[in-house]
Amino acid sequence: METTHTVLVFRTNIRLKKDLELIKPLFRKIKEISSWSVDLEDNDKVLRLETSAIQIETIIKTINEAGFFCEELMD
Numbered sequence: 682m683e684t685t686h687t688v689l690v691f692r693t694n695i696r697l698k699k700d701l702e703l704i705k706p707l708f709r710k711i712k713e714i715s716s717w718s719v720d721l722e723d724n725d726k727v728l729r730l731e732t733s734a735i736q737i738e739t740i741i742k743t744i745n746e747a748g749f750f751c752e753e754l755m756d
Contacts (some may be wrong), residue, residue, distance in 0.1 A: 683731070685738070686715060686731050686732065686733055687727065687731070687732055687733075687734075688729060688730065688731055688732075689729070689730045689732060689735075689737060689740065690727060690728070690729050690730075690753070690754045691727070691728040691729075691730075691740065691744070691751050691752060691753055691754060692725040692727065692728075692750075692751070692753075692754050693719065693725075693726045693727070693728050693744060693749055693750060694726060694749055694750040694753050695719050695721070695726050695744075695749050696721065696726060697721070698721070700749065701719060701721075702718075703747050703748075704744070704747055704749075707743050707746075707747055708730075709720070709745070711735065711739070711743070713732050713733050713734050713735040714730055714731070714732050715731045715732065715733065716730070716731045716733070717729065717730045727752065727754065728740075728744070728750045728751065734749065736752065737753050743752070
C-alpha cells in the first residue's frame with residue numbers, strides 16, 4: 682500500500698546553515714517527515730516538509746521550541 686504524502690509550507694526566521702543544524706536532529710525524530718528543506722534565499726525563509734501524517738501544530742511547536750519563529754503559509 683502506497684503512503685500518501687502531503688507538502689506543508691511554513692514561513693520561518695531560520696537564516697543560517699548553523700540554524701539548520703539545530704533543526705536537523707529534531708526532524709530526524711519525527712518519523713512522519715520524509716523530507717524537508719529551508720530556502721535560506723527566500724525572504725520568508727520558507728520551510729517545506731513532505732510528510733505522511735503530521736499535525737501542523739507539531740511542526741510549529743518543534744520549530745518554536747528550537748528558538749525560531751514558524752507559521753503556516755496559506756495559498
